[in-house]
Amino acid sequence: MVLAINRNSKKDTTIYTLYWDKGGANMATHAVFEELGASYEMIEIDLSKNMQKSAEYLAINPNGKVPTLVHQGQVIYESAAILMYVLDQHPESGLAPDIGCSRRGVYYQYLFWMSSTLQETANRWAHPEQYISDEHNLQQVKNKANDVLTHCWDIVEKGLASHGPWLLGDKLSGADFHLFMIAHWSQRYASRAQDWTHLNAHYQSMLNRASVQEMMAQEGLL
Numbered sequence: 290m291v292l293a294i295n296r297n298s299k300k301d302t303t304i305y306t307l308y309w310d311k312g313g314a315n316m317a318t319h320a321v322f323e324e325l326g327a328s329y330e331m332i333e334i335d336l337s338k339n340m341q342k343s344a345e346y347l348a349i350n351p352n353g354k355v356p357t358l359v360h361q362g363q364v365i366y367e368s369a370a371i372l373m374y375v376l377d378q379h380p381e382s383g384l385a386p387d388i389g390c391s392r393r394g395v396y397y398q399y400l401f402w403m404s405s406t407l408q409e410t411a412n413r414w415a416h417p418e419q420y421i422s423d424e425h426n427l428q429q430v431k432n433k434a435n436d437v438l439t440h441c442w443d444i445v446e447k448g449l450a451s452h453g454p455w456l457l458g459d460k461l462s463g464a465d466f467h468l469f470m471i472a473h474w475s476q477r478y479a480s481r482a483q484d485w486t487h488l489n490a491h492y493q494s495m496l497n498r499a500s501v502q503e504m505m506a507q508e509g510l511l
Contacts, residue, residue, distance in 0.1 A: 304328045304329060304330060305322065305327060305328070305329040305330070305358060305359075305360050305375065306329070306330050306331075306332060306358070306359040306360070307319065307322075307329060307330070307331050307332070307356055307357070307358055307371075308331075308332050308333075308334050308346070308349065308350070308355055308356055308357040308358075308359075309331050309332070309333060309334065309355055309356055309508070310333065310334050310335060310336045310341075310355045311333075311335075311508050311509055311510070312473075312474075312508060312510055313336070313355045313356065314354075314355065314356055314368040314408070314470065315331075315355055315356035315368070316469075316470040316473065316504060316505075316508070317368060317372055317463070317466040317467045317469070317470040318356060318358070318368065318371050318372050318375060318466075319331070319504045319507070319508065320466050320469070320470075320498075320500050320501045320503075320504040321372060321375060321376065321384065321463060321466050321500070322375070322504075323499070323500035323501075323503045323504055324382070324384065324466075324498070324500035325375075325379050325382055325384075327375075327379070331507070334346055334355050336355070341353040341354060341355065349364055350364070350366045352366060354366070356368055356371060357371075358371045358374065358375070360374075360375075360378075367404070368404065368408075368467070368470075369400045369401065369403065369404040369467060372400065372463050372466065372467060373385070373400060373463065376463045383460070384461065384462050384463045385462060385463055386457065386460075386462065392457050392458075392460070392462075395456075395457055396456075396457060396462055396463070396464055399456050399457075399464040399467075399468070400463070400464050400467060403464070403467050403468060403471060404467075406437075406441060407438075407441045407445075407471055408471055410434050410437045410438050410441060411434075411438065411471055411474055411475065411478070413430055413431075413433075413434035413437075414431050414434035414435060414438060414478055414479070414480075415474070415477075415478070417430035417431050417434070431479075435478070435479045435480050438475070438478065438480040439480045442480060442482055442484075442485050442488060443485075445468065445482075445485075445488055446485040446486070446487050446488050449487035449488065449490075449491055450486075450487045453487055453490075453491065454487075454490065454491065454494065455491070456468060465491070465495060466495070466501075468491065468495075469491075469492060469495035469496070469501065472488065472491070472492045472495075473492070473510075
């Protein structure tokens with residue numbers, strides 16, 4: 290399925306193309322497109338049909354994962370990298386702190402930490418078979434992942450409690466969209482973001498944004 294959202298009266302030669310799967314790691318960037326009012330097209334890569342393993346898609350992203358962004362001929366993969374790249378194209382949005390601003394470091398910190406630690410741990414819980422070949426020990430992997438997830442949620446909860454309501458304090462940023470995405474996934478985990486007071490408030494605030502609602506409607510998540 291190809292979904293095209295073109296908000297310009299003339300053909301937009303700089304339109305973003307995002308390869309996606311329902312409820313995948315594309316959710317954050319998809320919602321940011323809506324928040325920005327950007328023109329974009331979405332090309333579905335249905336993981337349930339192994340479309341990510343096709344020769345055509347592997348030629349674009351050799352990792353065989355989603356999301357992948359194509360913009361002005363440049364291919365970019367990794368969800369946090371895509372999010373950062375898109376927001377750097379729209380500095381007027383205020384969704385990424387200015388270069389040189391102290392908040393920029395915290396913004397980087399959260400996006401890299403969520404990508405390499407929180408999101409990776411979530412994947413170990415959801416797909417333990419990717420980390421161990423012995424099916425008899427899959428539950429051990431899930432149990433350990435659950436412990437780490439709980440620790441991660443504690444870290445975010447304390448941060449939000451001390452300087453919320455957003456990850457960067459009183460200013461919404463792209464990092465909040467990334468956190469929402471993982472928190473949304475966690476509803477089916479043993480350790481759920483929604484079970485922490487400030488994390489749940491953050492999740493509900495993001496869920497109520499028109500951009501997030503539109504993203505979820507387009508991806509069939511409502």
